[in-house]
Amino acid sequence: MATTDRAIASAEAHSAHNYHPLPVVIASADGAWMTDVEGRRFLDMLAGYSALNFGHGNRRLIDAAKAQLERVTLTSRAFHHDRFADFCTQLAELCGMEMVLPMNTGAEAVETAVKTARKWGYRTKGVPDGTAKIIVAADNFHGRTTTIISFSTDEEARADYGPYTPGFEIVPYGDLAALDAAMTDNTVAVLLEPIQGEAGVLVPPPGYLAGVRELTRARNVLFIADEIQSGLGRTGKTFALEHEGVVPDMYVLGKALGGGVVPVSAVVSSAEILGVFRPGEHGSTFGGNPLACAVALEVIAMLRTGEYQQRAAELGDHLHHELGLMTTGGAVETVRGRGLWAGVDISPSYGTGREISAKLMDRGVLVKDTHGSTIRIAPPLVISKEDLDWGLEQLRAVLTR
Template sequence: MIVDGMLRTPEALHDAQRWTAHNYHPLPVVIGTATGAWVTDIDGRRYLDCLAGYSALNFGHRHPRLIAAAHAQLDRLTLTSRAFVHDRFADFCRELAALCGKDMVLPMNTGAEAVETAIKVARKWGHQVKGVPDGQATIVVAAGNFHGRTTTIISFSTDPDARDGFGPYTPGFTVVPYGDLAALADAIDETCVAVLLEPIQGEQGVVVPPDGYLTGVRDLCTRNDVLFLADEIQSGLGRTGNTFACDHEGVQPDMYILGKALGGGIVPVSAVVADHSVLGVLRPGEHGSTFGGNPLACAVGTEVVRLLATGEYQRRSAEQGARLHAALRALREQGRLVAVRGRGLWAGIDLDPQAMTGRQACERLAERGVLVKDTHGATIRLAPPLVVGPDDVDFAIEQLSFVLR
């Protein structure tokens, strides 16, 4: 693994394969350092990061304000558990609640934990507030969803890679086509307590629903006394050009499910944010997490919220996203892409599967200094950090254009 005192990529890749479970198929790149939107591998090659940790790195690698907040907190206090209150907790919860227009926050660690939390809270709310008999609460979800990979969450996944072979599955979920309001209306009955949706489906290939869909979901939930749970783990916190993807239709869900970028690319931080009328159903001992809301997480998360409060990163995403999508549409009009979707600095592009697979495109782009990730065969996703400039966007498009030729 070490040659002439230096790490080498082939040996590092071999060791990674040898000592870890093969639940990922990474590109043959071993990253050693990173700053902003750019990373450098252990052989000294630089790459534009157009994945950004699946939106966990919205503010780029090692953002100075986030690193400073983490360093300062490391010198003071890192963990207490929720058995005690620490001095960073209230600021984080208050400022995140204000960003979301809600009045209560439940901090967790990972996105999947936040989704599990949302499911539990919705069922508890359905039993205590709506009056659905205990054990009978149902939740409507969308086909093509990706909310995580815990046993409960994969129970309502329609992706065979995530689901098959991991049964028995958790009951209580109804799956309807994404973007189909009529099907959603038909699925809501007296046992339904919530509708759980991604405002834009990320893992599916950055699928944007039809105009008016989120407004229709909000209306159906309100009329049927059902909670609207918006999974904004990937789409939220500036990614789409607004603070939240729901903002594009002026929709306010009953609950925001947040993660990824909330940790600033430093620590895993997630949260469920709602009003007291929803989150207030929980009582001590009914839900928790040893590391959820720890001092280090709160210090970094608070700084993330303050970065977003200025609106700068949302504007950057909208401006550079417009540049990105204009260039992608031009490639589509030239017949070099089958389809282009997305909002802000987030795009899903479909390739001609007869020309190359998504994996092949990602490998060829990596050879040219751009890191992206494929999904579902011939689709690749672009999600650069919100700190990219116009030259970075142009560089990514130039390399994609070359690969497509």
């Protein structure tokens, strides 16, 4: 049995089938390229759902991790360590906020944001205990914990996991009137993705996010922006909300914050909002550990230069221009997105998203499908224009009859 087949067979036999990976087994990676166990090279056009914004094996990030590995990797929050204060201070400054609550994964950060909003609602806004409501958008993706799937509209993620956590109201994404109508005196927060990634890279109508900010401010409701996928350079800005000049009450961050090296997430907000916590009310053994802080500090330093945001903006314009040209031939129905992030709706007559992804894999390009015939394109921000063009040429070839 070939090495690839053997590895896949072993994984299928001994791991739960909660994922359906493409039949490729990666052994090494560098920049925007990955190499499998057979020595075949693949252009990574997914970047770990934006966790690898700075590419595979980025030397600055690897060196920062190696240096910290030689010193101390974990203390737990039972003690202070010498990277924690700098991490919190610099991430807060990057976000224009005051306080940071670090966690590990994106889903943990969303759970933390939910807890924060509820506690703020009871302690600060004065909502009666047990009545807090959080408004979310249909077609959202914020994670897969029990609470988070309770306000999902994706039956694949939600089915068979009830009973579900109450306290959430779902409104259509992009509909300000529906959001306004859903607000009550017990509403403590509106939780949104500025661009819905899992839904197919859905960009809301112009003015929607600014309208959300206006409505939430008028009703004394927190605006929580889940920038786990859209943030930290992906859209051509540090945060996707910047495209509308909007600042939320709270950022939820993850993925790229760990540089593709370690899981790092955080909730970032004001002292008034995060100040509702007291010792023992929330925590994480690994959240804010020295290794995570060392890598995240390097990520913050890289973002401060603005070069990655500019690169995403410039290459993103090129990406969307080239994808737009493909809509004239009938194979591509719609292209959405911003920066180096695109959702591409393929005509079903050309195949499902999974089938198109498999054909691209055969030509050395790795992407991910979602929702039928949609594929997502999100290469590392360090990809060269030449490699990006080569990847797009493979897509054209797959869609040529």
